[in-house]
Amino acid sequence: MEYLVTREEIEKVAKLMRIELDDHTVHIDRVQKMIDYFDILDKAGIESTEFDVHEKSINELREDKHIPYDDVLVKKLKNFKGNYIRAPKMV
Amino acid sequence: MNLGISALKYVEEIKNGSFTVEEFISNTIEQIKKHDGKLHAYLSIIEKTIEQAKNLDRKIRNKEKIGTCYGMPVSIKDNICVKGAKTTCASKMLENFVAPYDATVVSKLKSEDAILLGKVNLDEFAMGMTTEFSAFGPTRNPWNVDYVPGGSSGGSAVSVRAYECIASLGSDTGGSVRNPASFCSVVGFKPTYGLISRYGLISYANSIEQIGPITRTVEDAAFLLNIISGIDPNDDTTIDNKNEDYLLNIDAGVEGKKIGIIKEMVSQGTDKAVVSATNDSVKKFENLGATIEEISLDMVDYSVASYYTITSTEAGSNLARYDNLRYGFDFPLEGYEFNSYISKARKNFGPEVTRRLIVGGFVPSAGYAGKYFLKALKVKKKLTDEINEAFKKVDFLIAPTVPILPFKIGEKIDDPVALFLIDFNTVTANLTGKPAISVPFAISNNLPIGIQLIADSMQDKSLLQAGYALQQTVKLPEVPI
Numbered sequence: 001m002e003y004l005v006t007r008e009e010i011e012k013v014a015k016l017m018r019i020e021l022d023d024h025t026v027h028i029d030r031v032q033k034m035i036d037y038f039d040i041l042d043k044a045g046i047e048s049t050e051f052d053v054h055e056k057s058i059n060e061l062r063e064d065k066h067i068p069y070d071d072v073l074v075k076k077l078k079n080f081k082g083n084y085i086r087a088p089k090m091v
Numbered sequence: 092m093n094l095g096i097s098a099l100k101y102v103e104e105i106k107n108g109s110f111t112v113e114e115f116i117s118n119t120i121e122q123i124k125k126h127d128g129k130l131h132a133y134l135s136i137i138e139k140t141i142e143q144a145k146n147l148d149r150k151i152r153n154k155e156k157i158g159t160c161y162g163m164p165v166s167i168k169d170n171i172c173v174k175g176a177k178t179t180c181a182s183k184m185l186e187n188f189v190a191p192y193d194a195t196v197v198s199k200l201k202s203e204d205a206i207l208l209g210k211v212n213l214d215e216f217a218m219g220m221t222t223e224f225s226a227f228g229p230t231r232n233p234w235n236v237d238y239v240p241g242g243s244s245g246g247s248a249v250s251v252r253a254y255e256c257i258a259s260l261g262s263d264t265g266g267s268v269r270n271p272a273s274f275c276s277v278v279g280f281k282p283t284y285g286l287i288s289r290y291g292l293i294s295y296a297n298s299i300e301q302i303g304p305i306t307r308t309v310e311d312a313a314f315l316l317n318i319i320s321g322i323d324p325n326d327d328t329t330i331d332n333k334n335e336d337y338l339l340n341i342d343a344g345v346e347g348k349k350i351g352i353i354k355e356m357v358s359q360g361t362d363k364a365v366v367s368a369t370n371d372s373v374k375k376f377e378n379l380g381a382t383i384e385e386i387s388l389d390m391v392d393y394s395v396a397s398y399y400t401i402t403s404t405e406a407g408s409n410l411a412r413y414d415n416l417r418y419g420f421d422f423p424l425e426g427y428e429f430n431s432y433i434s435k436a437r438k439n440f441g442p443e444v445t446r447r448l449i450v451g452g453f454v455p456s457a458g459y460a461g462k463y464f465l466k467a468l469k470v471k472k473k474l475t476d477e478i479n480e481a482f483k484k485v486d487f488l489i490a491p492t493v494p495i496l497p498f499k500i501g502e503k504i505d506d507p508v509a510l511f512l513i514d515f516n517t518v519t520a521n522l523t524g525k526p527a528i529s530v531p532f533a534i535s536n537n538l539p540i541g542i543q544l545i546a547d548s549m550q551d552k553s554l555l556q557a558g559y560a561l562q563q564t565v566k567l568p569e570v571p572i
Contacts, residue, residue: 046472
């Protein structure tokens with residue numbers, strides 16, 4: 001089957017999403033099928049439709065209050081040092 | 092002891108002294124031990140529930156103040172946080188995550204003295220319609236254990252149907268409460284968007300997902316909605332429902348109401364038994380004094396593509412936080428560069444989540460957003476306009492909850508588009524924010540069929556009244572377990 005979206009394009013996105021693919025063929029084939037199905041949107045006839053964007057001003061948001069919490073959350077993580085999360089080196 | 096009683100009956104029996112909370116909880120735990128090895132509804136059992144039951148019995152004996160649930164056993168989908176309990180989202184990524192706080196719905200249930208028995212299975216991160224995509228194995232349908240129970244709240248529906256609790260909370264992003272309710276012959280209710288707080292629900296697609304009750308009767312769904320609905324300062328999308336009593340006048344009936352059959356949802360691909368059940372339900376409504384007309388919603392044909400485009404995009408953003416640094420599993424840091432470490436860690440997502448994340452990165456990306464994501468948003472808007480127009484003519488819309496009967500485990504797992512189409516009749520309510528309910532209506536070849544009713548926004552109460560009216564017209568067999 002001929003797909004509109006190429007495997008290379010999907011692989012590039014997977015890499016950007018930081019997803020390492022082992023079973024390349026299965027994943028890419030199925031993602032291609034899914035995206036191919038979305039082409040039905042071209043037939044919806046919605047070119048002139050405008051969608052709403054709901055905006056909220058910062059004044060409408062609840063106050064950012066400190067909520068006391070008895071446990072030290074960082075200690076629930078596997079890798080931490082003092083009050084910091086430990087992460088691998090960024091080179 | 093009849094473990095199959097409704098929540099309201101349970102409360103009545105406890106008040107009458109027919110049995111104690113401890114007796115009911117003990118028997119329910121025995122039921123779980125006896126059947127859950129095969130059904131696999133539960134992922135974890137919450138400790139000390141017998142002690143809670145004893146404490147409530149003592150309060151009842153001493154005539155102390157007690158919450159409206161009277162120790163009713165409830166299961167919670169494992170993507171809803173319960174403080175101190177594992178909340179895994181059925182994912183290896185959160186296998187050992189213990190929630191540090193209660194979701195608002197959980198706080199509300201606890202404050203009314205519900206006993207939370209355990210956390211129940213789902214498709215990983217609620218992405219699926221069969222509960223086959225759980226990293227910890229599938230849940231099985233109690234009507235036939237070779238068949239899927241629907242999803243993603245499959246564990247919730249099965250635990251209710253198999254008498255492993257009285258009620259459950261699920262989440263519904265594209266039908267995940269209604270679909271398993273239909274496949275297992277229980278009631279599934281998705282409220283108006285914003286009616287129930289999502290605080291403590293682990294996010295998948297925030298703009299459309301809602302928590303909803305799964306119960307044995309429509310009255311029980313109304314009873315739970317009374318407890319868990321309402322405005323929440325921790326969820327800015329919640330709506331003030333003015334403390335509406337959803338149970339009051341539940342038997343108001345549908346005389347004089349207008350009901351529209353959604354033409355596109357009873358189409359060529361619908362199973363004959365499902366079409367027949369839908370026609371029967373329409374006749375029942377006519378007999379109850381409602382008038383029926385056909386309604387066409389053109390955008391329904393594009394709704395599944397719109398739904399998956401939007402939800403995958405939101406999932407791509409929401410699941411970006413799973414990097415194995417803040418949440419994750421045993422996997423040493425040493426020897427890895429930052430990006431390669433995260434890529435390696437994210438391999439622990441299951442196959443369906445991985446695919447949806449890739450889709451979610453692709454469809455809003457530069458060069459493709461116009462073709463997919465923006466069109467999906469336009470379909471969502473046009474579908475909302477269409478359904479709003481429909482509700483100027485009718486009070487409710489009706490359609491089968493799922494176009495097909497439950498199918499065998501593994502039958503459709505390799506075909507993503509076939510799985511997409513299971514959602515065909517349910518995603519409309521999510522994309523438009525409307526309330527919808529699945530009511531058990533028929534059994535065909537020993538497999539359940541549910542009927543879906545949809546109402547206009549904030550008409551949740553009248554929707555429950557219509558669901559109750561339909562429920563009262565049918566008497567279904569007990570599940571063969």
